Amino acid sequence: MQVNSAILAVVQQINHVLEQLEPHEYRRQLPEFEGNTLGQHFRHILEFFQCLEKGISAGMVDYAARERNLLYEDNPGIAAAAFEAFADVLLELDTAKPIGVRAEFGGQERPSYSSTVGRELMFVYDHAIHHLAIIKIGLLCHFPRVQTARDMGVSPSTIKARAMRRH
Secondary structure (H helix, E strand, C coil): CCHHHHHHHHHHHHHHHHCCCCHHHHCCECHHHCCCEHHHHHHHHHHHHHHHHHHHHHCEEEHHHCCCCHHHHHCHHHHHHHHHHHHHHHCCCCCCCEEEEECCCCCCCCCEEEEEHHHHHHHHHHHHHHHHHHHHHHHHHHCCCCCCCCCCCCCHHHHHHHHHHHC
């Protein structure tokens, strides 16, 4: 599977969850998240995707320059539409295209590094998997009625390792 297809599968998993959540559930502060919400995690995933998309056209990705759009963390329908918009662009991306990435380490200096669109797609994919694992904890604790893909939030290497242990 190529990275574009893997991200499309993640977007489908995300939108399947978003379809099942009421706005008040999406915005509920959860103790497991130290008062943060499911919506904040979904917004965070989305805005990394958007930073990459914006950075591709600018030639420089800056993940620290997220908009932190509150609409994405308040309304699951608006977030789902934005995830779909990213999915529409995804298949057109040239994974071999060189791109710069601006780093944020907390100091004054913000170095940049060379990368490719494909490498950055891998990064946002892994980042999404990580946050989906956190989201799944919140769903299991507070919204067990919400159906998720069995492997949502689990890395492909872990899925393979689990399958090998079963055989």
